[in-house]
Amino acid sequence: MLSVFGNLLYGLGVALTPDHMLIAFIGLILGTAIGVLPGLGGTNGVALLLPLTFHLTPTAAIILLSSVYWGALFGGAITSILFNIPGEPWSVATTFDGHPLAQQGKPGIALTAAFTSSFIGAAVSIVLFTFFAPPLAEWALKFGPPENFAVMLLAFATFTGLGGADPAKTLFMTLLGLLLSTVGFDIVSGAPRMNFGLVSLQSGVNFIVIAIGLFGLGEIFLTVEEGLHLRGIRARISFRDLWETWRMFPRYWATMIRGTILGFWIGVLPGTGATPASFMSYGLAKQFSKNAERFGKGEVEGVIAPEIAAHSAGIGALLPMITLGIPGSPTAAVMLAGFFIWGLNPGGLLFQTQREFVWGLIGSMYIANVLGVILVLTLVPVFASINRIPFGILAPLIVILSSIGAYATNNQILDLWIMLGSGVMGYVFKKLKYPLAPLVVALVLGDMTEQALRQSLIMSQGSPAIFFTRPIALAFILASGLLFVLPLIRTFLNRRGPRLPAPAPAS
Amino acid sequence: MHRADTVFAGLLVLFSLVLFPQVLRLPIAWTGSGPGSGFFPFWLTVGVALHAVLILVRSVRAPTPPGRAAPFIPSEAWRPLLVVFLPMVAVIGLLRYLGIYIGGALYLAGYMIFVGHQRWTTVAFVSILLPVVLFYIFERWFLLPLPKGILLEYLLYGR
Numbered sequence: 001m002l003s004v005f006g007n008l009l010y011g012l013g014v015a016l017t018p019d020h021m022l023i024a025f026i027g028l029i030l031g032t033a034i035g036v037l038p039g040l041g042g043t044n045g046v047a048l049l050l051p052l053t054f055h056l057t058p059t060a061a062i063i064l065l066s067s068v069y070w071g072a073l074f075g076g077a078i079t080s081i082l083f084n085i086p087g088e089p090w091s092v093a094t095t096f097d098g099h100p101l102a103q104q105g106k107p108g109i110a111l112t113a114a115f116t117s118s119f120i121g122a123a124v125s126i127v128l129f130t131f132f133a134p135p136l137a138e139w140a141l142k143f144g145p146p147e148n149f150a151v152m153l154l155a156f157a158t159f160t161g162l163g164g165a166d167p168a169k170t171l172f173m174t175l176l177g178l179l180l181s182t183v184g185f186d187i188v189s190g191a192p193r194m195n196f197g198l199v200s201l202q203s204g205v206n207f208i209v210i211a212i213g214l215f216g217l218g219e220i221f222l223t224v225e226e227g228l229h230l231r232g233i234r235a236r237i238s239f240r241d242l243w244e245t246w247r248m249f250p251r252y253w254a255t256m257i258r259g260t261i262l263g264f265w266i267g268v269l270p271g272t273g274a275t276p277a278s279f280m281s282y283g284l285a286k287q288f289s290k291n292a293e294r295f296g297k298g299e300v301e302g303v304i305a306p307e308i309a310a311h312s313a314g315i316g317a318l319l320p321m322i323t324l325g326i327p328g329s330p331t332a333a334v335m336l337a338g339f340f341i342w343g344l345n346p347g348g349l350l351f352q353t354q355r356e357f358v359w360g361l362i363g364s365m366y367i368a369n370v371l372g373v374i375l376v377l378t379l380v381p382v383f384a385s386i387n388r389i390p391f392g393i394l395a396p397l398i399v400i401l402s403s404i405g406a407y408a409t410n411n412q413i414l415d416l417w418i419m420l421g422s423g424v425m426g427y428v429f430k431k432l433k434y435p436l437a438p439l440v441v442a443l444v445l446g447d448m449t450e451q452a453l454r455q456s457l458i459m460s461q462g463s464p465a466i467f468f469t470r471p472i473a474l475a476f477i478l479a480s481g482l483l484f485v486l487p488l489i490r491t492f493l494n495r496r497g498p499r500l501p502a503p504a505p506a507s
Numbered sequence: 508m509h510r511a512d513t514v515f516a517g518l519l520v521l522f523s524l525v526l527f528p529q530v531l532r533l534p535i536a537w538t539g540s541g542p543g544s545g546f547f548p549f550w551l552t553v554g555v556a557l558h559a560v561l562i563l564v565r566s567v568r569a570p571t572p573p574g575r576a577a578p579f580i581p582s583e584a585w586r587p588l589l590v591v592f593l594p595m596v597a598v599i600g601l602l603r604y605l606g607i608y609i610g611g612a613l614y615l616a617g618y619m620i621f622v623g624h625q626r627w628t629t630v631a632f633v634s635i636l637l638p639v640v641l642f643y644i645f646e647r648w649f650l651l652p653l654p655k656g657i658l659l660e661y662l663l664y665g666r
Contacts, residue, residue: 052649168565172519172558179526179551186544193533193544224591225584392623393615393633399595400611404641407607408651416599424592431579432512450547458541 007355008130011363014059014356023060024067024368028375031071036079036087036383039223039391040398042072043440044216046334047208048401050341051408058342059360065335066318066361067368070122072331073274073314074376075383077114077307082107082233082384090274090310093282097295097302102233104298108241111380113303116245119373120256121308125264125315126365133351133362137323140348145455146466150476152449154483155270155326156442161483162269164276165435173429177439180205181446188454200414207337207443209406213419214436215330216402218426220395236381245300252301255285256308263309267316270441273329274310274317281309315365322358323348325448330437333444509571511579516563523556590622606656608638 014020034045046065053061076088081098094114101110143151156174160167183194184204195201249256259281266277285305286295295302317328318335325346327333339346344354351358376383406419429436442449460466467473530552533545580588594617598610605613616634619625625633645651655663 051651052644054651055649166562168558168561172555172562175551175554175558179548179555182548182551188541189544191533191544194529194548196529220591221588224587225580227587390623390625392619392625393629395591395622396615396618397637399591400607400615400637400641403595403599403611404607404645404653407653408645411652413599413602413654416602420592420595420599428515432515453547454542462537462542 004131004134007134007359008362010355011359011361012366013363014360015063015363015367020060020063020360020364021367021371023056023064024364024371027064027067028071028074028368028372031068031073032075032078032372032376032379032383033071033386034068035072035075035077035091036386037394037398038079038085038087039219039394041088041215041219042069042076043331043334044212044219044402045072046331047211047216048405050208050334050338051405053338054341058339058344058354059357061338061342062335062357062361063364063368065338066364067372069314069331069335070311070365070368070372071375073122073311074115074118074372076310077118077303078111078376078380078383079387081110081114081303082235083387090278090313091306092275093278093306094303096282096306097297097299100296100298101300101303102235106241106298107233107235108237109245109300110303111235112237112241112245112377113248113300114307115373115376116249117256117259117304117308118311119369121260121263121310121312122315122365122369124260125267125312126362126369128264129315129319129365130362133319133323133358136319137348137351140324141352143348143472144470145452145459146470146473147476149449149452149456150467150473150480151324151326152445152452153480154476155320155445156438157480157483158269159435159438159441161486162276163435163438165433167487169434170438173434173436173439174442177442178446178449180210180439181443182450187447187451200412203410205418205443206406206410206415207440208334208409209415209419210422210443211330211334211337211440212402212406213422214426214429214440216398216405217419217423218430218436220398220402221423221427222430223391224395234381235384237377242377248300249304252304254288255281255301255305258284258288259305259308260312263312264316266309267313267328268319270320270326270328273331273437274313277313278306278310282306318361321346322350322361327441327444330440333441337444509566509569513563513566516559516566519559520556520563523552523559526552526555587622590618594618602654602656604657606659607653608642608659609656611641612638 015024030049031042031045034040034042046068049065049068053064056064072088073090076086076091077094077098079085079087080091080094081102084095084099086092086095098110098114101107159174160170163170183201185191185202186193192202262281262284263277266280267273282302282305285301286292289295289301291299314329317332320326320328321332321336325336327336336346344350344357402419403416406415409415426436456466467477530545530549533548534543535545535549536543594614598605598614602610612634615637616630619630619633645653
């Protein structure tokens with residue numbers, strides 16, 4: 001216990017150096033701008049910045065990327081409330097009550113409620129994170145290949161069971177992501193494979209390129225198709241807004257506790273992330289509220305619930321990433337891809353070998369979220385005005401930045417074609433409701449999954465029994481099995497009895 | 508949308524069939540020391556194919572929604588989509604010659620003029636400023652060389 005405080009103080013020291021403060025500040029500004037802009041999401045934003053981190057130290061790099069994530073989590077609410085257009089998928093639920101509040105002439109209250117609850121969710125989750133991470137990492141050190149494989153299976157099962165999209169399509173996307181990861185060289189024997197005879201494919205399919213295509217270009221295509229009409233309400237936050245909103249907060253303590261715990265837990269679950277957390281928290285708040293009929297018409301509680309859960313989930317998503325090497329959300333998957341580029345091996349060992357990196361990240365979570373909430377509260381008018389940039393300038397700008405991001409990771413033009421192709425696929429997938437998150441997470445985890453599976457089978461000389469005779473692996477396998485059949489059970493129950501609510505789709 | 512779903516699922520089935528010759532070239536069975544390099548890809552391909560077939564079958568058997576089906580891409584959306592897409596194809600195709608700075612500036616200017624209907628002063632300002640800013644960020648600050656194309660190479664370094 002004592003060592004946690006010692007490490008935390010050390011981490012805060014790392015985060016508080018002027019360089020790292022500046023990087024966190026830049027990351028927050030960029031992240032909030034990314035969060036505000038529809039068509040440019042947090043996942044894509046982090047992917048675009050990844051090439052710029054090649055020359056930074058790993059600690060500075062992770063502080064930059066995580067700060068972008070926090071900024072995007074804060075910023076998404078601004079567009080939702082003022083323009084009724086979610087800047088990020090996790091702020092869709094914030095539009096339900098946030099925009100009506102703004103229309104009633106109370107944009108300042110809606111924004112203050114959103115930012116404050118985001119901050120409270122973050123603060124509590126960071127404390128949970130600080131105390132859960134070290135024991136989890138220590139536990140993960142005991143994992144051998146069978147346990148590692150079982151954990152990754154659990155990650156994929158979570159998508160199927162709790163992802164909310166069609167299970168067949170989810171499984172298809174997961175398998176496709178794993179399959180894409182096998183292109184290139186065989187990790188064990190070094191033999192080239194699955195490259196369709198193309199030399200340029202020998203080094204494999206670059207994850208960042210695919211993520212930029214699917215999430216970045218795909219989103220641009222969708223936005224272009226729908227046509228973007230931003231007609232917003234101007235707002236600044238006055239001290240009166242702060243005072244009035246904060247006075248209301250104690251009333252909603254139950255919703256806040258529920259939202260934080262739910263959000264953190266959903267975030268920790270592999271791959272689900274902030275979006276489903278925000279929807280579920282909104283649904284629960286409505287169910288438990290005495291004023292359920294006021295939800296959707298400008299109820300402050302309807303802004304607090306999704307925001308607090310989204311930010312908690314964002315924090316929670318980094319917990320399995322740093323302790324087990326399993327991303328808790330698509331954005332965390334992009335960060336995890338960075339680990340390999342910076343020369344780090346994700347997993348429990350990080351806590352022992354990379355003290356500065358791990359505790360610097362945790363320390364910067366505290367610092368960056370305090371900085372972040374001050375920034376958004378004071379600079380709302382500035383950030384909101386970003387949306388006055390006409391889409392006719394914004395769209396080509398995002399296209400060019402995406403192309404540079406995709407090219408800079410590997411310096412080959414083929415990657416730009418792959419990005420364009422993934423962009424078209426991302427557009428089609430999204431329209432036909434194929435979930436993108438499983439593909440991206442599976443692509444990142446593919447190599448590790450295969451390695452763990454093959455090493456396990458080598459250990460057991462080919463017998464799959466190894467997954468069922470080791471207690472930790474068995475527990476994970478059973479949990480995965482349960483999650484894989486959960487959609488079947490749900491269908492079965494729905495046919496017989498009242499409809500169970502399916503969780504909202506992850507994105 | 509329902510028909511698009513069926514057609515796309517059909518394409519996915521075809522796609523997974525194309526994968527099999529690739530996979531079957533690899534050793535998929537036990538190779539003495541462990542599973543071969545084709546073991547994992549093979550079973551993944553089988554899984555991909557099975558799920559593609561499952562999605563197709565369910566889509567075919569699902570009842571068609573009544574009324575006139577909405578097209579997959581609304582007719583009025585084709586133009587804005589192609590205006591984003593086709594110039595991208597052109598710029599990436601010509602990247603070797605244009606480089607990302609000049610190509611990007613042309614793309615930006617073209618889109619701003621023909622789609623954004625911006626004033627020419629804005630167009631000139633943004634499409635000159637952006638490459639310069641990007642150049643300094645990537646080439647000077649972060650030392651990441653991006654493709655400059657034949658023209659810019661010549662202007663900058665005389666080769």
